[in-house]
Amino acid sequence: MNHKGMTLIELLSALSIAAILGLVAIPGLMTLVEKQRLRSSASTLFHTLSSARSTAVFRNIPITVWNQDGNWADGVEFFSDLNADAEKDTNEAVLYRQNEANAVEISGNRWVATSITFHPDGSAQTAS
Secondary structure: OOOOOOHHHHHHHHHHHHEEEEEEEEHHHHHHHHHHHHHHHHHHHHHHHHHHHHHHHOOOOOEEEEEEOHHHHEEEEEEOOOOOOOOOOOOOEEEEEEEEOOOOOOOOOOOOOOOEEEEEOOEEEOOO
């Protein structure tokens, strides 16, 4: 007889091998996803800080980058800080806002816990 197809034993063997390979691969995949999430969050923050510095130099005004609620991961914004006090006043325009919450916790030390101000010459002043 010429049979086309698979027996139940062959099917179960193939599924067992696939399940074992899947169990081996899942932890590695989770590590890869977590590393990519961390890399993406760091890149986003870096580009935000670079953009704020460039804006300060281009517009020749101080620009302050601050976290909106004490946590850098919950979003940041930068604004034209005309009096360079690292506080947003009513006459200071928000130039960029990033509200996307990241699954990665980002915290700064005491120097960058809340804000960074870029001056027109490109230098940075951190909170003290």
